[in-house]
Amino acid sequence: MKEEEIVQEQANINSAVGDEKSVIVDPSQYDACSLKSVAPDLKMWTTLRDSAVQLRMEESGVASLPPMTIHQLFEEAVQKYGDYVALAYKHEDQWNQLTYKQYYEQCRLAAKGFIKLGLERYHGVGILGFNSAEWFIADIGAILAGGFAVGIYTTNSADACHYVLEDCEANIVIVENHKQLQKILQVQDQLPHLKAIIQYKDDLKEKRPNLYTWGELMECGKGVPDAQLDQIISSQKPNQCCTLIYTSGTTGQPKGVMLSHDNITWTATAAGRTVRLREATEQQEIVVSYLPLSHIAAQMIDIWLTMKYGGTTYFAQPDALKGSLANTLKEVRPTAFMGVPRVWEKMQEKMKAVGAKSSTIKRKVASWAKGVGLETNLKRMNGASPQPMKYQVAKKLVFKKVRKALGLDRCTKCYTGAAPITKDTLEFFLSLNIPVYELYGMSESSGPHTISLPDAFRITSCGKVISGCKTKIYQPDGDGSGEILFWGRHVFMGYLNMEEKTKESIDEDGWLHSGDIGKHDDKGFLYITGRIKELIITAGGENIPPVPIEDAIKEQIPIISNVMVIGDKRKFLSMLLTLKCNVNLDTGEPEDELTTEAIEFCQKIGSKANKVSEIVGHKDKLVYAAIQEGVNAVNEQSISNAQKVQKWAILHKDFSIAGGELGPTMKLKRPVVSKMYKDQIDGFYMDAATPTDIVIPSK
Numbered sequence: 001m002k003e004e005e006i007v008q009e010q011a012n013i014n015s016a017v018g019d020e021k022s023v024i025v026d027p028s029q030y031d032a033c034s035l036k037s038v039a040p041d042l043k044m045w046t047t048l049r050d051s052a053v054q055l056r057m058e059e060s061g062v063a064s065l066p067p068m069t070i071h072q073l074f075e076e077a078v079q080k081y082g083d084y085v086a087l088a089y090k091h092e093d094q095w096n097q098l099t100y101k102q103y104y105e106q107c108r109l110a111a112k113g114f115i116k117l118g119l120e121r122y123h124g125v126g127i128l129g130f131n132s133a134e135w136f137i138a139d140i141g142a143i144l145a146g147g148f149a150v151g152i153y154t155t156n157s158a159d160a161c162h163y164v165l166e167d168c169e170a171n172i173v174i175v176e177n178h179k180q181l182q183k184i185l186q187v188q189d190q191l192p193h194l195k196a197i198i199q200y201k202d203d204l205k206e207k208r209p210n211l212y213t214w215g216e217l218m219e220c221g222k223g224v225p226d227a228q229l230d231q232i233i234s235s236q237k238p239n240q241c242c243t244l245i246y247t248s249g250t251t252g253q254p255k256g257v258m259l260s261h262d263n264i265t266w267t268a269t270a271a272g273r274t275v276r277l278r279e280a281t282e283q284q285e286i287v288v289s290y291l292p293l294s295h296i297a298a299q300m301i302d303i304w305l306t307m308k309y310g311g312t313t314y315f316a317q318p319d320a321l322k323g324s325l326a327n328t329l330k331e332v333r334p335t336a337f338m339g340v341p342r343v344w345e346k347m348q349e350k351m352k353a354v355g356a357k358s359s360t361i362k363r364k365v366a367s368w369a370k371g372v373g374l375e376t377n378l379k380r381m382n383g384a385s386p387q388p389m390k391y392q393v394a395k396k397l398v399f400k401k402v403r404k405a406l407g408l409d410r411c412t413k414c415y416t417g418a419a420p421i422t423k424d425t426l427e428f429f430l431s432l433n434i435p436v437y438e439l440y441g442m443s444e445s446s447g448p449h450t451i452s453l454p455d456a457f458r459i460t461s462c463g464k465v466i467s468g469c470k471t472k473i474y475q476p477d478g479d480g481s482g483e484i485l486f487w488g489r490h491v492f493m494g495y496l497n498m499e500e501k502t503k504e505s506i507d508e509d510g511w512l513h514s515g516d517i518g519k520h521d522d523k524g525f526l527y528i529t530g531r532i533k534e535l536i537i538t539a540g541g542e543n544i545p546p547v548p549i550e551d552a553i554k555e556q557i558p559i560i561s562n563v564m565v566i567g568d569k570r571k572f573l574s575m576l577l578t579l580k581c582n583v584n585l586d587t588g589e590p591e592d593e594l595t596t597e598a599i600e601f602c603q604k605i606g607s608k609a610n611k612v613s614e615i616v617g618h619k620d621k622l623v624y625a626a627i628q629e630g631v632n633a634v635n636e637q638s639i640s641n642a643q644k645v646q647k648w649a650i651l652h653k654d655f656s657i658a659g660g661e662l663g664p665t666m667k668l669k670r671p672v673v674s675k676m677y678k679d680q681i682d683g684f685y686m687d688a689a690t691p692t693d694i695v696i697p698s699k
């Protein structure tokens with residue numbers, strides 16, 4: 001490693017993390033944690049399902065905390081918060097609740113049910129469905145029973161489900177309903193390890209061998225003695241795998257990220273300490289579970305952080321992202337809320353649309369208040385604590401009402417993460433006195449690696465490294481930018497059965513290579529500037545990260561919904577653009593109608609367009625000219641000619657999860673888009689010798 005590489009470590013937050021040297025502690029020292037039997041020559045990674053790894057423990061500080069299993073974490077939660085409400089779910093319009101004690105008992109019963117149905121050690125329990133108490137109970141039950149909890153994206157096709165279930169050698173699959181069941185039935189014959197399918201919602205439409213209801217699973221569990229389960233639980237070690245997170249495949253085939261008990265229990269503790277979560281006995285945190293649980297961010301927040309600190313998780317309705325989330329938030333009034341960037345963007349679009357319909361006077365007041373809010377909060381961000389009179393007035397007239405309307409009136413922790421968010425969205429919420437704090441991490445880091453805090457954040461930075469972990473900027477350029485490497489007990493065990501990929505990801509010294517490019521500012525805030533996996537290397541050899549260009553385009557041209565810059569091995573940059581349009585709430589498919597914001601944009605430039613189809617293919621010269629103007633403005637800011645976008649096309653349809661262009665956390669699947677729009681892209685480069693600003697019409 002180069003000498004000038006920069007290592008960034010979180011200043012001591014809770015204890016003497018300080019400048020401790022990293023030491024790989026022989027796990028055999030941790031008698032208390034039943035690691036004694038673990039061989040001392042363990043590596044820091046493995047690809048084998050039944051193997052264990054060395055933990056990256058330190059001599060002091062958060063990284064020195066004794067490792068614990070999931071069961072130990074849960075037992076501790078039951079002792080501390082036994083009668084507190086752990087889970088709340090709606091049934092026939094009424095909220096039902098489970099205390100920590102009840103939750104624990106249900107997990108044990110599910111675990112025994114899995115054992116009875118034939119779950120073998122280190123085999124998967126696939127869970128395919130929307131967030132619910134059963135999802136959590138199945139996840140934890142699988143772990144207690146010695147298997148792996150394996151969340152599957154609800155948007156997966158039957159083939160994609162098959163890929164995951166085969167890879168983890170699943171013995172059991174839990175499905176939400178008849179629709180999800182059909183996917184499994186289609187591939188059941190090709191899953192030799194599969195022994196049982198359990199449907200947790202709705203009545204079974206037909207009886208089949210090895211198909212059970214949730215009630216039947218729990219009934220099965222009653223027949224297994226507690227001692228049998230306890231024996232399995234006590235044989236588990238913190239440095240063994242308990243969960244597989246399958247990556248969503250933005251860069252290729254999904255990989256099974258093996259997370260150990262310690263990865264999860266330690267990360268929940270360290271992240272909670274970093275954001276100064278309070279235990280339920282002091283003040284109970286309330287969260288709403290709605291993000292896909294097969295993704296690590298939702299699991300870490302909704303299941304593990306909540307368990308560690310005794311919070312309550314309320315379950316949103318399955319149509320949360322189609323609109324009902326807003327009502328759930330108003331009802332539940334969470335104290336912490338995490339949204340992927342698209343969730344915040346959607347909220348922003350909706351608020352703008354509502355604002356546009358209000359009276360002139362209301363709009364003027366809102367606009368004034370937003371100015372005050374942005375100014376005050378930017379000053380706060382930079383360390384001042386201004387509370388000018390006008391801010392108090394704006395708070396009373398606007399900010400409080402907005403928060404209440406969003407159900408965020410008692411939410412002190414609004415977070416975004418999992419993908420890049422635009423400055424425009426962050427500033428929009430900041431101006432409404434809702435700072436949205438960014439966090440950054442990956443499945444391979446058990447979730448968070450850096451976090452922003454109310455007293456330590458910078459707009460567009462994803463914060464500072466969490467307690468007990470380290471960041472290294474690998475091979476930084478003159479600007480201090482390089483690949484972001486992670487160190488800490490949150491670093492995953494390896495990819496199941498993928499040695500080459502694991503070695504590409506964890507280097508010989510044990511650092512996790514994120515594949516992201518970033519740099520620190522002089523205060524230690526991390527900024528992500530690109531992804532190596534996405535880096536464009538032009539035919540002329542210039543390395544160009546596309547994300548900053550894409551963000552700049554979106555910011556400059558408000559009608560643009562998605563951008564994909566192209567140019568790898570090409571002579572110049574081009575891009576595909578989509579317009580902001582309404583989405584069919586049932587199918588998630590983008591529609592032809594433009595959003596209110598997009599229509600407003602058109603009106604401002606004198607266009608009468610209401611639909612995408614009225615614009616694409618050069619039909620609306622005004623919109624094309626306005627976009628070209630925006631592209632020119634972004635090009636003027638670029639640091640080299642190679643970074644200028646020379647050609648672009650508007651696509652007839654926005655990107656979506658349903659369409660396959662976006663992953664479940666709304667990240668762009670570049671290889672998919674490249675394939676889908678190959679003709680348009682090739683068209684850009686037909687006459688590549690003399691790039692011009694001609695625009696290729698889309699389909």
Ligand SMILES: Nc1ncnc2c1ncn2[C@@H]1O[C@H](COP(=O)(O)OP(=O)(O)OP(=O)(O)O)[C@@H](O)[C@H]1O
Pocket residue numbers: 246247248249250251252416417418419420421438439440441442443444462514515516528531663665667
């Ligand atoms: N705050 C953030 N800002 C920008 N990018 C982020 C942020 N948080 C996460 N990311 C991006 O998400 C990546 C991690 O993605 P994650 O582990 O969730 O995988 P995934 O979405 O399942 O897909 P895949 O691994 O296939 O890309 C990071 O490496 C980074 O590129």
